[in-house]
Amino acid sequence: MTHSFGRNFRTVIGLLICLCHFATGSLLAATPAEKILESVDRKSGLIVVVGCGDPAAPEVASRLGENGDWLVHAMARSEGELSKFNEAIARHEVKGNVSAEHLGIATLPYRDHLVNIMVIMDTRKAEAAGFKMEQAYRCVVPQGRIVIFSDGKIVKNEERPPHDKMDVWTHRYYDAAGIPSSKDKVFDLPVGFKWNAGLPMNFDNLLRAANRYSSTRAMVVDDGRCFTFSTAVYENLGQGWTSTYGTDQYLTCRDAFNGRLLWRKRIGDTYYGGLYIENMAPLVSAGRHLYLAGENGKMLVLDTRTGDVVRELPTANIPGVIATANGIIVVATWKNGKKMGSVKRYDRRRMDWDISSGTVEAYDDATGKRLWKNDLLGTSLLIADGTILTI
Numbered sequence: 067m068t069h070s071f072g073r074n075f076r077t078v079i080g081l082l083i084c085l086c087h088f089a090t091g092s093l094l095a096a097t098p099a100e101k102i103l104e105s106v107d108r109k110s111g112l113i114v115v116v117g118c119g120d121p122a123a124p125e126v127a128s129r130l131g132e133n134g135d136w137l138v139h140a141m142a143r144s145e146g147e148l149s150k151f152n153e154a155i156a157r158h159e160v161k162g163n164v165s166a167e168h169l170g171i172a173t174l175p176y177r178d179h180l181v182n183i184m185v186i187m188d189t190r191k192a193e194a195a196g197f198k199m200e201q202a203y204r205c206v207v208p209q210g211r212i213v214i215f216s217d218g219k220i221v222k223n224e225e226r227p228p229h230d231k232m233d234v235w236t237h238r239y240y241d242a243a244g245i246p247s248s249k250d251k252v253f254d255l256p257v258g259f260k261w262n263a264g265l266p267m268n269f270d271n272l273l274r275a276a277n278r279y280s281s282t283r284a285m286v287v288d289d290g291r292c293f294t295f296s297t298a299v300y301e302n303l304g305q306g307w308t309s310t311y312g313t314d315q316y317l318t319c320r321d322a323f324n325g326r327l328l329w330r331k332r333i334g335d336t337y338y339g340g341l342y343i344e345n346m347a348p349l350v351s352a353g354r355h356l357y358l359a360g361e362n363g364k365m366l367v368l369d370t371r372t373g374d375v376v377r378e379l380p381t382a383n384i385p386g387v388i389a390t391a392n393g394i395i396v397v398a399t400w401k402n403g404k405k406m407g408s409v410k411r412y413d414r415r416r417m418d419w420d421i422s423s424g425t426v427e428a429y430d431d432a433t434g435k436r437l438w439k440n441d442l443l444g445t446s447l448l449i450a451d452g453t454i455l456t457i
Contacts, residue, residue, distance in 0.1 A: 098122075098220055099129035102183060102213055103136070105223055107371055110326050111182030114205070115140040116171060117147050118195055120187035122218035124154035124166075130185075131163035137326065140166040141174075143195055172196035176205040179229075179252075179323050185213045207323045208232065209290055234288040236351040242389040242396075242449035264298035264318075283315070283347035284358075289370050292322040293356060295349050299330065315347070317358065319373060329373040334361025336384070336404065348388040348397075352431045357395055359385040363404060365397055367434065377434045382425040387447040389454075393431045396454055398444035400424045421445065426456060 096104065113130050117123035117140060124147075127140040138160075142148035151166035158164075169175060171192060184202050186192055202212050208229040214222040233250035240246045264282060284295035299316045313335050319328045336347070336359050349358045355376060360366040363384040367376040383399035390396070400421045426444050428437040444456035 097129055098215070098218070099126055099132070101220060102130065102185065102211075102223070103133075106183065106211060108182070108321075108328060109372075110135040110328050111137070111210075111321060112180065112324050112326060113138045113183045113185065114174075114176070114181045115185045116187060116192050116197065117141055117151065117166075118143050118171070118188050118191040118197075119147055120191065120215065120218070121150075122215065123147075123187040124151045126185065126187070126215070127151060127166070128154040128158040128160050128164055131160040132158060134163055136163065138164040140164065141171055142166055142168045143171070143191075144168065170196065171201075172198075174201045174205050178204055179207045181205045182207055182210045182321065182324070182326075183213060184211070185215065187215045189214055189216075207290065207321075234351070236286055236288050237389060238284065238286075238346065238349075242350075242391040244448045264294070264296055265300060265303065280345055283345050284349035285345075286349055286351045286356075287322050288351035289353065290322050291328065291370060292320045292325075293349065293351065293370075294318045294320075295333070295347050295358065301330075301332070317349075317356070317368065317373065319370070331368065331373040333358065333366070336361055348385045350388045350390050350395075352390045352393075352395065355431060357385075357388050357390065357397070365395075365429075379429055379434060379436070381427060382439070386421070386424065387444065389447045389449050390431065391449040392452070394437065395429045395431055396426065396447060396449060397429070398424060398426050398447050398456060400443075400445075426454070 113136050115123060115127040115130070115138060117127075123140065127138055130136055131138040140151050142151055145168055148166055148168045155161055155164050155166065172195075184206050186197075186202065203226070206212055206226050208226055210226050212222075212224050212226065213220060229252060231251040233248045235248060237244070240248060281298040282294050282296040286293050295315055295317050297313065297315055299318065301316060302314060315333045315336050316330055317333055318330045320326060321328060347359070349356065351370065354370050356368040356370055358366055358368070360378060363381075365379040365381045365385045365388070367379065368374065369376050381397060381399045383401045384403045385397045386400040386403050387398040388395065401423045403421055403424070421443065424443040425439055426442050426447075427439045429435065430437055442456070446457050448455040
């Protein structure tokens with residue numbers, strides 16, 4: 067009797083466990099919106115949802131904006147569909163992150179290469195309303211995604227290939243050879259689009275006189291992203307124009323096509339006196355890695371996608387000039403180079419004149435291993451045809 071009861075009890079418990087497993091599995095199954103966001107390696111961007119009467123469109127659009135990082139624009143084909151979009155936006159409390167408009171779709175209202183993800187809820191209905199896939203290809207950024215639904219389910223999620231006629235700008239003067247001429251062939255006027263990437267901190271602040279010239283000290287463009295090195299960020303904002311607002315440098319990453327903020331990282335006080343007046347802070351991109359001077363005088367390596375520190379390289383002194391070519395990072399370091407004098411009135415001299423000793427070092431980009439070190443002072447650095455030029 068006891069044995070029978072125990073066996074039956076174990077059977078009931080087993081069935082309950084199975085039921086809980088199935089129930090939990092269905093609850094934890096990724097939604098279509100989650101699947102879309104999981105398919106991209108970025109934290110933010112612009113998403114467009116083409117509705118065309120599909121009943122799943124309002125829910126998908128609203129869920130895409132739930133985490134607060136993505137900006138979602140939904141296109142409704144009728145006033146009735148627009149009402150359903152707005153009801154879903156209100157229900158999910160995503161107003162501001164998600165918006166909807168009643169618009170025609172024969173010509174999409176976006177400039178070229180602006181949208182990170184385009185979601186087409188029903189291709190057949192969209193095409194019947196005048197939509198053409200060429201419009202999607204025109205608007206989506208290189209390495210962006212086009213997602214196609216059918217009956218509320220994702221049936222295709224394709225990545226746009228990199229644009230073979232677009233170029234990158236990895237150094238202050240284009241590349242390690244120092245010739246400021248891009249090979250980009252995708253250019254048209256008027257550009258007609260810009261964004262404010264910082265705060266107006268270039269006024270004549272009595273306590274930060276260098277900012278009267280500029281407050282963005284370096285900028286490179288690579289991997290579909292724009293990286294700026296600057297003090298002109300709200301984290302440094304003080305009480306007023308005469309206040310001692312922060313001196314920390316920040317590295318900011320934005321989408322190079324639409325300006326969406328992807329990440330920002332505090333680097334710290336690496337101010338070089340007069341050198342930074344002329345936007346000459348050391349910053350280069352090597353594809354997936356960024357190289358720059360860190361607060362403690364070493365060279366930092368950051369991940370371009372996340373801003374996380376990949377490694378810190380044990381340079382002899384603080385980096386003064388950095389260049390990269392063929393998977394090798396070359397850096398000229400300057401002894402006592404972190405503070406090289408102050409700016410007096412409108413003195414625009416290069417403060418690196420005060421440096422008397424340093425090193426030139428080379429590192430492997432993939433491993434971070436130091437390849438060689440030379441006790442040689444270099445105040446400029448170029449690489450061309452496998453040869454390093456420094457003076």
